[in-house]
Amino acid sequence: MQVRVASHSGFCFGVKRAIKIAEKTLASSKGAKNIYSLGSIIHNPQVVGALSKKGLKVIKDINDARTGTVIISSHGAPIEIVTKIKKKKLDLVDATCPFVKNAHNIVKDLKSKGYDVIVIGDKKHPEVKALLSLTGASPTAGVAHPRGGGGKKVAFVSQTTQSKDNYLRGIFDILKEDFSEARIFNTICSDTAQRQALAKKFLKECDVMMVVGGKNSANTRRLYQICRESGVDSHHIETEKEIKKKWFFKKKSCGVVSGASTPDEMVKKITKKIKTLMKGR
Ligand code: SF4
Structure with missing residues (x-):
């Protein structure tokens, strides 16, 4: 393998x-x-x-x-x-992180110009809580939602570690309501976008995926969501101790991707363990 x-x-x-x-x-x-x-x-x-x-x-x-x-x-x-x-x-x-600070500055600027700023992200995540505190809105169903009827100027920002698909889904849901103007800012950080693009590439070529990173890490969970939703067997692990040999039964190619807060050392340990388990296959 x-x-x-x-x-x-x-x-x-x-x-x-x-x-x-x-x-x-x-x-x-x-x-x-x-x-x-x-x-x-x-x-x-x-x-x-x-x-x-x-x-x-x-x-x-x-x-x-x-x-x-x-x-x-x-x-x-x-x-x-x-x-x-x-x-x-x-x-x-x-x-x-400066990428998060950039999203803060965008929200402050939009707020000062009279926009209802909508944050698409996990409402319990500290980054989203911080962004919401700047919008002055309270979250509903994962987003800070505009209140009131038509004539609204709305603007969208995303949690920096959100997937583009989730962001777009959230935007379309909200735009079903009345609004007079909408602005969309791509605040997904380039590192997150790059990791998600690599995961999507591997999903076309591999039949099992390892997603390495903290179970509490939003960007790792997002990577895992992308892998799982593709239908390819995927496993979210923090350390090499969680790896099970049966995951690789009859598999030809294993892709290893990791979240932004995963040390290189851990990725190496996990790769080594998979190779050791699969020796001769
Ligand atoms: S994933 Fe890393 S670079 Fe991107 S916003 Fe979070 S801390 Fe910053």
């Missing part, structure tokens, strides 16, 4: 940057003060575990931070949380 690994794998630019910021913040404090991250700094439990060993305290609620520094994750944070961090006089280190 042939094992094919996507040419674009390992950490994306935004994840590398967030890890670097966290490591630098931890190193400069030398354990002298609390360093918190509000939620996981990136959505990969193994990487977050390694940073925790270096002293990073992951908190779910900003009220759990007493004194010290709060690092905002690569996904960004809602405006009210940023205000609270400043009010509590905590130091703020912003590791929000």
Whole structure:
């Protein structure tokens, strides 16, 4: 059996940057003060575990931070949380990915021009929560929805890790309602788009797919959704320990793709394990 690994794998630019910021913040404090991250700094439990060993305290609620520094994750944070961090006089280190920041700036600009801004994405995801806080709208069914009847100026932005198909489906659903003007912004990041394109290419050539990355990672889950919906046998795994030999029974070609917060090392371990299991086949 042939094992094919996507040419674009390992950490994306935004994840590398967030890890670097966290490591630098931890190193400069030398354990002298609390360093918190509000939620996981990136959505990969193994990487977050390694940073925790270096002293990073992951908190779910900003009220759990007493004194010290709060690092905002690569996904960004809602405006009210940023205000609270400043009010509590905590130091703020912003590791929000520049692609996410770009979406923030687009939303702010549209809002100031009177648009109802609609965010297409997972409403529970921290990135979407942050974007929604800037639109001033509350989410319904995964999107921030325009209220009221006709005559509305609407504008669409996407979660940076959304698939283009989901984004377009969401836009068409909403455009069935009355509106006077609609603007669409492609805020899907180039890294996400590239990984999804590679997965689609492999789906035409492979009969089993491994999608590697955190089970809590939105972009990895999106890759898995694309693979699963294609009908090709697909498995979402975080580590090589989850691999089962029976997945490869009678398979000719296995494609390996990974999410943006998956270390290169993990992709290599998984590829090695598959090759070892399939030796001689
Ligand atoms: S997936 Fe894209 S938006 Fe998300 S952190 Fe990576 S580069 Fe930034």
